[in-house]
Amino acid sequence: MNQVVKKIIIMAFFLTAFIASNQTIAASVVDTNSTYTYETMKKDLAELDETYGDLIELYTIGQSVYGRDIVLVRLGNGQADTFYNGSHHAREWLTTILNMKMIESYAEAAEAGTTIEGYDVRSLLEKGTLWFVPMVNPDGVTLQQKGLQAFPKDIHKSLISMNNGSSNFDRWKANVQGIDLNRQYPSGWEEVSTTSPSWKNYKGEYPFQAPEAKVMRDLTYLLNPAVSLAYHTSGRVIYWNFNVDQEDLGRDQDIAELYASLSGYRMVPTYAGSGYTDWINEVFDRPSLTPELGLYAGERHVDPATFPETWRRNKEAGLAMANESVKLQFPEHTPGDQPVVLGDRATERDILPPRDIDDYYEKALDIMEDYHLSQEESIEYYSWYQQCKGDCSINDPELNEVFDKLLHFEDLPEQKDIEEDKTWTIELNTHIDPESVNKDNVYIQTTEGQAVPLEDAVVEDNFITVHAEESYRKGKSYTIYVKDLISAGGQKMEEPVEMTFTIQ
Numbered sequence: 001m002n003q004v005v006k007k008i009i010i011m012a013f014f015l016t017a018f019i020a021s022n023q024t025i026a027a028s029v030v031d032t033n034s035t036y037t038y039e040t041m042k043k044d045l046a047e048l049d050e051t052y053g054d055l056i057e058l059y060t061i062g063q064s065v066y067g068r069d070i071v072l073v074r075l076g077n078g079q080a081d082t083f084y085n086g087s088h089h090a091r092e093w094l095t096t097i098l099n100m101k102m103i104e105s106y107a108e109a110a111e112a113g114t115t116i117e118g119y120d121v122r123s124l125l126e127k128g129t130l131w132f133v134p135m136v137n138p139d140g141v142t143l144q145q146k147g148l149q150a151f152p153k154d155i156h157k158s159l160i161s162m163n164n165g166s167s168n169f170d171r172w173k174a175n176v177q178g179i180d181l182n183r184q185y186p187s188g189w190e191e192v193s194t195t196s197p198s199w200k201n202y203k204g205e206y207p208f209q210a211p212e213a214k215v216m217r218d219l220t221y222l223l224n225p226a227v228s229l230a231y232h233t234s235g236r237v238i239y240w241n242f243n244v245d246q247e248d249l250g251r252d253q254d255i256a257e258l259y260a261s262l263s264g265y266r267m268v269p270t271y272a273g274s275g276y277t278d279w280i281n282e283v284f285d286r287p288s289l290t291p292e293l294g295l296y297a298g299e300r301h302v303d304p305a306t307f308p309e310t311w312r313r314n315k316e317a318g319l320a321m322a323n324e325s326v327k328l329q330f331p332e333h334t335p336g337d338q339p340v341v342l343g344d345r346a347t348e349r350d351i352l353p354p355r356d357i358d359d360y361y362e363k364a365l366d367i368m369e370d371y372h373l374s375q376e377e378s379i380e381y382y383s384w385y386q387q388c389k390g391d392c393s394i395n396d397p398e399l400n401e402v403f404d405k406l407l408h409f410e411d412l413p414e415q416k417d418i419e420e421d422k423t424w425t426i427e428l429n430t431h432i433d434p435e436s437v438n439k440d441n442v443y444i445q446t447t448e449g450q451a452v453p454l455e456d457a458v459v460e461d462n463f464i465t466v467h468a469e470e471s472y473r474k475g476k477s478y479t480i481y482v483k484d485l486i487s488a489g490g491q492k493m494e495e496p497v498e499m500t501f502t503i504q
């Protein structure tokens with residue numbers, strides 16, 4: 001009797017040891033050799049979010065026609081934004097696997113402090129942020145993988161008819177409205193010939209008609225990425241140059257050539273527009289690439305068993321693009337795009353310009369414009385707005401969390417001809433608690449939203465004096481912001497103020 005119990009204990013011990021060591025060796029969350037579904041992606045993202053703390057954050061930024069979440073993933077915390085997306089086209093879900101594998105591998109390397117092909121991933125994720133929408137078209141992917149049974153009976157007939165009368169959906173590329181999401185962007189859209197809703201190529205009645213494409217539009221304005229990558233799967237080529245301005249051609253070509261050399265994909269000229277990359281190339285004047293990951297597999301998905309080859313070609317290339325974003329350092333808005341925002345300059349540069357927007361989105365924008373939102377707050381706000389739909393209240397407790405930090409600055413008259421070494425004296429109507437004055441509530445920014453390094457402010461009674469560490473630059477404009485001060489009597493300052501000044 002004794003002996004039997006002992007045996008069980010030993011076996012249990014070995015079993016535990018085996019499980020533990022197995023976990024450390026093969027900790028990978030993303031199974032790349034599988035029919036990678038929407039449900040698997042959601043489960044894997046939740047696990048990665050849990051595992052990697054502040055490094056990874058998830059946002060639900062909208063819903064597909066049949067209510068599947070469109071998920072945005074933030075990886076890293078730096079200034080330079082790079083945007084990756086996959087599965088615009090339903091049958092091309094190998095691209096979702098690539099997005100997911102990048103998220104996991106790059107997070108793992110950053111956490112461990114290891115390098116990938118010479119890239120110090122941790123440091124790269126401090127300088128830049130990698131944003132992913134791994135599955136732009138979750139309904140389409142689900143239809144392609146699971147067929148009719150995943151959708152309500154009353155649309156089966158129309159799905160079959162859009163699929164040339166077949167109930168085999170292997171070839172499906174569109175969303176479930178039969179709109180090709182990569183024919184929904186306005187650059188070159190007019191020229192795309194069209195028929196009617198179909199498993200592929202139908203451009204819709206107007207650009208951004210499909211909810212999935214609309215989310216991509218809004219998100220692009222929010223992120224304003226330096227470099228973006230829209231992954232597809234057919235042909236091992238790269239599209240990169242739709243209506244690129246002459247002065248940007250060299251820059252964009254260098255970036256496409258870098259991707260081509262690392263991946264072995266061939267650069268080809270884009271002859272027809274209306275895709276995501278075309279829109280970025282033409283409208284945003286920023287580099288954007290469409291890497292086509294695999295060899296043409298016929299009218300169906302690429303076998304996920306081929307993924308190791310795809311990974312070998314794109315692992316370093318993905319990081320190289322994030323590194324290019326860091327190097328590019330764009331001014332955040334081009335002239336004429338400036339939105340009217342009541343916030344500090346750093347906030348202003350992150351808010352989307354009101355272009356090409358419908359009523360629903362305009363409402364959201366109006367509210368955003370009245371507040372001082374960081375990029376992350378804007379995304380949180382957008383995510384909240386997308387989920388509350390018609391039933392949104394400014395008093396929603398969830399929204400209050402976002403708005404807690406937000407402020408509306410009162411604009412004081414602009415000052416001109418200021419000397420380079422100016423010391424500012426701020427006069428308040430009452431004595432100020434010196435403890436309440438710091439670099440987060442009395443600060444100066446350039447017009448690009450960069451913080452100006454300041455000496456410690458001097459507080460005396462109802463005066464605060466502020467001096468920059470270095471001289472201001474001739475002809476440049478700056479804005480000083482004052483907020484959240486506390487009076488000697490413990491009262492909080494009512495309205496934050498800003499004042500712009502220009503150096504002589």
Ligand SMILES: [Zn+2]
Pocket residue numbers: 089092182232233234
């Ligand atoms: Zn495609």
